[in-house]
Amino acid sequence: MTSEDFVPAPLRRLWRMTESSRLGRPAALDIDLVVAAAVEIADRDGLGGVTLPKVAKSLGFTGMSLYRHVGSKDELLTLMTDYALGMPPDTDTDSGDWREGLRRWAFAQRAVLQRRLWLTRVPISGPPSGPNQIAWMEVALAIMSRTRLDWAHKVGVLSLIGGYVVQAVRQHSELAESRAEDRREADAERDRTRALVRLVDPERFPETAQLFSSALFQAPPPSDTPCETVADADFSLGLELILDGIAVRMERS
Structure with missing residues (x-):
């Protein structure tokens, strides 16, 4: 050899x-x-x-x-x-719709991490090196193959979306654990929000004051809304923001 x-x-x-x-x-x-x-x-x-x-x-x-x-x-x-x-699910990489392809890729990874939350705790020691990791990367690269992104940007997209998936799953898991340990945390959180609304001076912090007085903070989801429904909505919102940014970069390429 x-x-x-x-x-x-x-x-x-x-x-x-x-x-x-x-x-x-x-x-x-x-x-x-x-x-x-x-x-x-x-x-x-x-x-x-x-x-x-x-x-x-x-x-x-x-x-x-x-x-x-x-x-x-x-x-x-x-x-x-x-x-x-494991191996990635079968994905249509020939449709030319990179956005839908990356969306499905992200949700597929999220599903794996949700089944095995400990994967979000594994320290990152380097780039993907195993056959299954490479297979996931191959799918994403194939989805982006018809775009005008160069290799550096494609790797950046992989890192950005992959990191977002890990962080989103881990954050939701930690919040769920916190709520399970102490159901009173929800009431305490609402009390803190109300206190912040009173403390934030609209003249000193005009934008933040508007945020705290918006429907997002004043009208929290109903108590009977499934946590997973909220998590799905939050994850989708963040992912779409990332995909919007990628789309802008593609237009500039």
Whole structure:
């Protein structure tokens, strides 16, 4: 193998390029088993519940035995992220409607993150590198292939929308947890809003005063409005603002 052909061990494992057992027998433990067990723990206990010893114990092995298949905790997180993300759904990338395509792409990613909230907690350690991550990126690039955006702008769009999806899902989850812990928070929040309306001087903060006196603050959603309905509306609004900005950039290209 030449230096040009060399693939680092973590990437070989991520792309399942591992060699077969030298003894000619199937290994009792492999990367897929390790990663599946780790994802199962994360689905149940959250990302903080995933440790190499706990994963090994769930499989009936010692912690040291995992290092033959996973080099470190950081590598395990990378493997878990790619596995949990899965392949993207079938998307029509030939319609030429980049806006609708990116909208569906964003909502599809959101659906995955909503099922596995711990994915929003995984530290970003670099650009997409796993086969599933690359597949998601390929879909978005194909959607933008008929636009006049250059590669730098296409990568920027991917980063912007992807980051927005993660942040939106994480923020909604944290707000939902907060409300579940203390139902009185909603009343306290309304009291704070009313207090702010009184404190904000229209002469000193004219725009903010108008905002606080607008229907957005004065007429909150009915208590029987499903939280998911509000979350969907908030997510769509933010996404459309991003797509509007992309459209302007395309016109200037």
